[in-house]
Amino acid sequence: MTGRILLAELRHSSLRWAWPVLVAIDLFALFGRSDHWIGVWSETGAAAQVPAFYLGPAMAALAAWTAARRRRENAGGWMDAAARPAPLMECVHLGTTLAHGVTAYGVGVIAAVAVTLPGGGPHFFWPGYVLLGLVVIVLCTGVGHAVGRAGTSLVAAPLGTALVLFVLFSFFGFVPQGAEWGLGLMVVSGYPDVVTAAGPMLARSALALAVVLVAVAVGRGLRSTPGRPGWPGVPVAALAACGFLAVSVVGFATAGPVLQQRGVPDEPLCTSHEPRVCLWPESRKYLEEAELMSRRVAALPADLFTSPAAFHETGLRGETTMGSGFYIREGEMWEVATSLAIRIQEVSTPPHCDAVTFDEDEKRWAADMELISWLTARIAGGGKPPTVNGGPPGVDEKAVHSIITEPEEVQVAWAEERLATIRDTRCV
Amino acid sequence: MRSVVRVSGLVQGYGRDPVIAGLDLELGPGVTGLLGPNGAGKSTLLRTLATVTPPLEGEVHVLGEHVRSERTARAARREIGYLPQDFGYFGSHSVHDFVRYCAWLREVPSARIAEATAAALRRVGLAERSGARMKTLSGGMIRRAGIAAAVVGSPALVLLDEPTVGLDPAQRLEFRELVRSLDGSAVVLSTHLVEDVAAVCERVLVLDGGSVRFTGTPAALAERAVPGASGDTELERGYMAVLGAATPVTGTTGAPA
Numbered sequence A: 001m002t003g004r005i006l007l008a009e010l011r012h013s014s015l016r017w018a019w020p021v022l023v024a025i026d027l028f029a030l031f032g033r034s035d036h037w038i039g040v041w042s043e044t045g046a047a048a049q050v051p052a053f054y055l056g057p058a059m060a061a062l063a064a065w066t067a068a069r070r071r072r073e074n075a076g077g078w079m080d081a082a083a084r085p086a087p088l089m090e091c092v093h094l095g096t097t098l099a100h101g102v103t104a105y106g107v108g109v110i111a112a113v114a115v116t117l118p119g120g121g122p123h124f125f126w127p128g129y130v131l132l133g134l135v136v137i138v139l140c141t142g143v144g145h146a147v148g149r150a151g152t153s154l155v156a157a158p159l160g161t162a163l164v165l166f167v168l169f170s171f172f173g174f175v176p177q178g179a180e181w182g183l184g185l186m187v188v189s190g191y192p193d194v195v196t197a198a199g200p201m202l203a204r205s206a207l208a209l210a211v212v213l214v215a216v217a218v219g220r221g222l223r224s225t226p227g228r229p230g231w232p233g234v235p236v237a238a239l240a241a242c243g244f245l246a247v248s249v250v251g252f253a254t255a256g257p258v259l260q261q262r263g264v265p266d267e268p269l270c271t272s273h274e275p276r277v278c279l280w281p282e283s284r285k286y287l288e289e290a291e292l293m294s295r296r297v298a299a300l301p302a303d304l305f306t307s308p309a310a311f312h313e314t315g316l317r318g319e320t321t322m323g324s325g326f327y328i329r330e331g332e333m334w335e336v337a338t339s340l341a342i343r344i345q346e347v348s349t350p351p352h353c354d355a356v357t358f359d360e361d362e363k364r365w366a367a368d369m370e371l372i373s374w375l376t377a378r379i380a381g382g383g384k385p386p387t388v389n390g391g392p393p394g395v396d397e398k399a400v401h402s403i404i405t406e407p408e409e410v411q412v413a414w415a416e417e418r419l420a421t422i423r424d425t426r427c428v
Numbered sequence B: 001m002r003s004v005v006r007v008s009g010l011v012q013g014y015g016r017d018p019v020i021a022g023l024d025l026e027l028g029p030g031v032t033g034l035l036g037p038n039g040a041g042k043s044t045l046l047r048t049l050a051t052v053t054p055p056l057e058g059e060v061h062v063l064g065e066h067v068r069s070e071r072t073a074r075a076a077r078r079e080i081g082y083l084p085q086d087f088g089y090f091g092s093h094s095v096h097d098f099v100r101y102c103a104w105l106r107e108v109p110s111a112r113i114a115e116a117t118a119a120a121l122r123r124v125g126l127a128e129r130s131g132a133r134m135k136t137l138s139g140g141m142i143r144r145a146g147i148a149a150a151v152v153g154s155p156a157l158v159l160l161d162e163p164t165v166g167l168d169p170a171q172r173l174e175f176r177e178l179v180r181s182l183d184g185s186a187v188v189l190s191t192h193l194v195e196d197v198a199a200v201c202e203r204v205l206v207l208d209g210g211s212v213r214f215t216g217t218p219a220a221l222a223e224r225a226v227p228g229a230s231g232d233t234e235l236e237r238g239y240m241a242v243l244g245a246a247t248p249v250t251g252t253t254g255a256p257a
Helices: A002-012 A019-033 A041-049 A052-072 A076-080 A086-116 A127-150 A156-172 A198-219 A236-254 A281-298 A333-348 A358-380 A397-403 A408-423 B042-049 B070-077 B095-105 B110-123 B139-151 B169-181 B194-200 B218-222 B234-244
Strands: A194-196 A259-261 A276-279 A310-312 B005-012 B020-027 B030-035 B057-062 B080-083 B157-161 B186-190 B203-208 B211-216 B251-253
Touching (some): A019 A041, A019 A052, A019 A086, A041 A281, A052 A156, A086 A198, A127 A194, A194 A198, A198 A236, A281 A333, A281 A358, A358 A408, A397 A408, B020 B042, B020 B211, B030 B042, B042 B057, B042 B157, B042 B186, B080 B139, B095 B139, B110 B139, B169 B194, B186 B194, B194 B234, B203 B218, B203 B234, B211 B218, B211 B234
Parallel strands (some): A276 A310, B020 B251, B080 B157
Antiparallel strands (some): A194 A259, B005 B020
């Protein structure tokens, strides 16, 4: 019967009007940001999770609003006299609220899977990131519900809760990079070299569950007549929930990074042409472009440049940092070309050194950067796309990129000049 | 007498001054009318009997169970149908879903909820409007839906706080029929309307200042009427006369065993 009551709550919930808006937010966040993830399962999982950044605070606001509204409806008269355990009543209400957020999020997940499915690489949808997004939504909804029960405001409490969570997630929500500090509740990209780690994911799930349990266990307590104690007795459910929350917080804090290095694949996906450009199997949609890059690298003047035998997407050889590998950031192959250019530059020129004079140091630096810029443009097969910002410092990229339209002998002469500058630099 | 409710030494209130001070009371099966002026403590007493508000002092026994903890209160509530004076409702719920929800709150067995909900709606004459949303109902209909929520599942003890407020004369007559039909349940009916008491109650209890001023049959209350007392009927005059008296009595109202 509790299931039927839940269905009735769903049917009559005020949030049913908000559901299409939640779905719209999800789909806008999913498709409005970028479409690079389509066709790559790891990126699809991450992209499907990104809307949680917005849905989480939105659900917190809605949960706070509907919880406070329930209180205003004064339906407590019936609930105060109910035989049904108070946490179960709260469960039905919070479950209804959660169902709206989770199903709206689910629509986005299904949409993401649907668009990737036709051309997706091997394997299938990565659920780890989606679970991470689910944790955020459940966590926020639980917090919002508790706040709504504690107060009566239909405006300040929901908006305040959403704002606080939004700011918190903006600054600290994401998986930290390097020395940054972060909660590790969200990711922006789903590089195929990392996966969500089971332990930290379990800790995050437990934390979300604990927040929900606290919200349902203390929810009715928060509504007691002010100044009047309830029936005597130990609030076992509330104490247990708070205890579980404390344990979950400790577990969350000590669980370690939420992302871990993925195991090396048995058979990476490599170009047929030498030098080989190898990708994670998930990155299959970039293989054709990688094949072209491989051919362009092979076409570089052999007497001037030496190429490594192969280039690898980061993590393919078990390395834990970028190192000599390359990332395909948001599907941008220009950056892959830059990585390949840097590698070629490294093996084709003497190791970097401090020049004896500042002037020589400046010249060598400029020659280095110009060559990388030129090599990048050659490997990428054209000028820099407008979607890529930045580039080697101090380089007139427009001028360098125009070189690649010149005849080969003009380009070779241009490159030889810069290589000579590098080789002739007198080191300390 | 088989005691349904027994209260002893009850002290109850919300502020510094208790609303009820040292009340002793015993109620048996049948319909008991609870009369008293505003602030007499009628609603406070009903909230206490409904186990919503724990007593500050004293003991409350409901259906033989000494209610002294959340656990015992919950056990008692399964057999208590309580209509609060100012009850809330979920405006977007249908009448059927609202009553069913209240049955679920009272832990009416799942297998019985559907049938009990339908029966309660028939009893209050809302079967035809069971699909209507609560917010679309008139005040009288909302009150009837509330009564249905209180009687759904045929609880052993029904506590009705001002149930006829907002009902038109015809609906009040129907309500009286409904109360008469609740045989098997002990009913406590709090009201300002002496004629409702005269029509349906086997016993009457007059509460004033948190103390029981009278307990007995409506006929016995009518006999208390004194010449010159205000009121249009003997019962009203008896009621007014009792309110003029100062000595509280121990309130034992029970049907003969």
